[in-house]
Amino acid sequence: MSPQTALIVTLIENALIGAVFLLYPRITRKGLLFGVYVGEETFDGETARAITRSWYRRMCAALAASVLLGAGLALWSSEPFAIVVPVNLLVVAFLGLYLWAYRRARALAPAGPPPAAVAPLVVTPGGGAVLPLLAIAVGLACGVFSLAHSWVHYPELPDSVPTHFGISGEPDAWRHKSLATVMMLPAMVLVMGVGLGGIAWFTAHAKRALRRSSRPHSLAAQLRFRAAMTRFLTVVALLATAMLTTLSINVVRVGLGRATGLGKGQMILTGVLLVYALGGTIYLALRYGQGGARLEAADAAAPLTNGLADNRNWVLGMFYVNRDDPSFLVERRFGLGYTINLGNPKAVVLFGLFLAAIIGLAIVGVVSN
Amino acid sequence: MSAELLLTVDGAADEPVYEQIARAIRAQIAVGALTPGTPLPSVRTLASDLGVNLNTVARAYRVLEEQGFVRIRDRAGAEVAAPRTAPDAASLRRLQAELREVLQRLRQAGVPPDEIRRLVDSVASPGARAS
Numbered sequence: 001m002s003p004q005t006a007l008i009v010t011l012i013e014n015a016l017i018g019a020v021f022l023l024y025p026r027i028t029r030k031g032l033l034f035g036v037y038v039g040e041e042t043f044d045g046e047t048a049r050a051i052t053r054s055w056y057r058r059m060c061a062a063l064a065a066s067v068l069l070g071a072g073l074a075l076w077s078s079e080p081f082a083i084v085v086p087v088n089l090l091v092v093a094f095l096g097l098y099l100w101a102y103r104r105a106r107a108l109a110p111a112g113p114p115p116a117a118v119a120p121l122v123v124t125p126g127g128g129a130v131l132p133l134l135a136i137a138v139g140l141a142c143g144v145f146s147l148a149h150s151w152v153h154y155p156e157l158p159d160s161v162p163t164h165f166g167i168s169g170e171p172d173a174w175r176h177k178s179l180a181t182v183m184m185l186p187a188m189v190l191v192m193g194v195g196l197g198g199i200a201w202f203t204a205h206a207k208r209a210l211r212r213s214s215r216p217h218s219l220a221a222q223l224r225f226r227a228a229m230t231r232f233l234t235v236v237a238l239l240a241t242a243m244l245t246t247l248s249i250n251v252v253r254v255g256l257g258r259a260t261g262l263g264k265g266q267m268i269l270t271g272v273l274l275v276y277a278l279g280g281t282i283y284l285a286l287r288y289g290q291g292g293a294r295l296e297a298a299d300a301a302a303p304l305t306n307g308l309a310d311n312r313n314w315v316l317g318m319f320y321v322n323r324d325d326p327s328f329l330v331e332r333r334f335g336l337g338y339t340i341n342l343g344n345p346k347a348v349v350l351f352g353l354f355l356a357a358i359i360g361l362a363i364v365g366v367v368s369n
Numbered sequence: 370m371s372a373e374l375l376l377t378v379d380g381a382a383d384e385p386v387y388e389q390i391a392r393a394i395r396a397q398i399a400v401g402a403l404t405p406g407t408p409l410p411s412v413r414t415l416a417s418d419l420g421v422n423l424n425t426v427a428r429a430y431r432v433l434e435e436q437g438f439v440r441i442r443d444r445a446g447a448e449v450a451a452p453r454t455a456p457d458a459a460s461l462r463r464l465q466a467e468l469r470e471v472l473q474r475l476r477q478a479g480v481p482p483d484e485i486r487r488l489v490d491s492v493a494s495p496g497a498r499a500s
Contacts, residue, residue: 020496052473069453082396113380113381114380114381115377116377116379116380117377117378117379117380117418117419117420117421118375118376118377118419119372119375119376119378119410119418120375120376120410120418121374121375121376121393121394121397121403121409121410122374122407122410123408123409123410123446205417207417207418208417208418209421210375210418212375212377243371300394306418306419306420307420310420313420324422324425325416325420325421326416326417326422326423327417327420
């Protein structure tokens with residue numbers, strides 16, 4: 001990769017990730033200030049605005065520093081650092097600034113018991129849970145197929161197999177053949193395909209947090225947001241499954257000498273997945289806002305209820321812990337999408353197994369090399 | 370969706386949460402907002418939305434079933450039950466005793482007999498709505 005290409009990649013990375021971070025305060029549901037429920041009136045007050053302005057100033061400075069660092073590393077240092085280091089530092093800076101703002105927002109939290117919980121008494125349309133089931137089935141089928149494909153061709157593979165590919169699609173690292181080396185990627189197809197489809201399914205059933213109002217905007221907004229998020233995650237799951245499946249097959253083909261590289265199709269599919277994931281995130285944030293915040297504007301002055309309004313159930317404004325609540329996923333207080341209910345043992349075990357499988361496969365891949 | 374079809378539960382109130390849920394659903398049925406055959410949210414959905422234990426909602430539904438307000442269908446969830454055409458003797462005796470107590474409390478509270486009669490008529494008459 002040339003310094004110019006590395007520079008372009010690091011600039012695009014920083015711009016996209018920085019843009020998503022900078023959007024967060026603008027898409028948050030009214031009443032929530034950096035992970036703290038402060039009430040709808042206080043949210044519009046001068047103190048809350050000052051915290052937000054200050055956070056923006058610091059975040060813009062962090063983004064500028066990250067861009068400069070990326071440019072410097074791209075032009076004067078080795079390319080992997082330029083692509084990896086600045087973005088990771090940007091994420092660390094984002095977390096640090098979030099905690100800084102969170103501590104200040106805590107001082108604005110209302111005293112006394114949390115607001116009453118509100119739920120619709122009517123059966124609402126489902127969040128499109130059929131498509132995620134399809135994604136799970138496709139992930140399962142592709143995972144089993146990839147495992148079988150690699151297993152069948154394992155004896156034919158030479159002693160050295162490709163384990164890494166450059167941006168051109170040509171292999172740039174080869175390792176000694178072993179079951180772990182060859183089977184890690186198809187196993188990842190199974191884990192990611194089923195896991196991402198599962199996350200989409202749980203999103204379709206995620207908890208709702210209504211506003212206590214005589215008008216139905218809040219529920220309607222959340223239902224639309226949840227359905228859109230479910231569709232988005234389902235497509236991500238299907239694209240990731242397709243990308244990993246073709247990758248698994250192509251790696252075997254390259255190993256067998258039937259192809260010299262991954263091919264343009266593989267690179268295009270990978271590009272489509274990345275663009276869709278990042279572009280879709282920004283689109284959802286701008287179109288719907290977190291939890292449908294942008295759609296419920298007409299009713300945003302009504303008090304928020306349920307899990308989002310109860311500060312007792314949140315640790316650092318990021319981690320929801322409610323042992324009574326049977327929900328698996330709940331709306332995030334700061335950011336886009338949903339987070340796990342750490343008070344639900346079933347949810348913790350399920351998502352823990354998913355994460356452990358990914359980390360375990362990654363460790364197997366590193367150790368086998 | 371109208372405002373009266375929102376269920377509100379106050380975790381800080383003295384009244385148990387399951388009773389708050391049951392009372393709210395009874396109130397919606399009494400005013401005709403929930404009509405016979407209307408499906409109710411599943412126990413899991415309602416518990417998740419309110420952030421309360423599954424058993425709490427299940428208990429509320431059981432109470433409502435015992436009182437004849439709700440019909441629980443095994444896998445299809447719960448729905449609002451149609452009023453019975455004739456009460457069984459035991460239920461009738463229990464309800465009469467409860468009604469007598471409520472009427473006495475209304476009189477003790479200073480509600481005029483005409484107003485009490487009007488309240489009773491508004492619930493007892495077919496198609497009536499509470500004011």
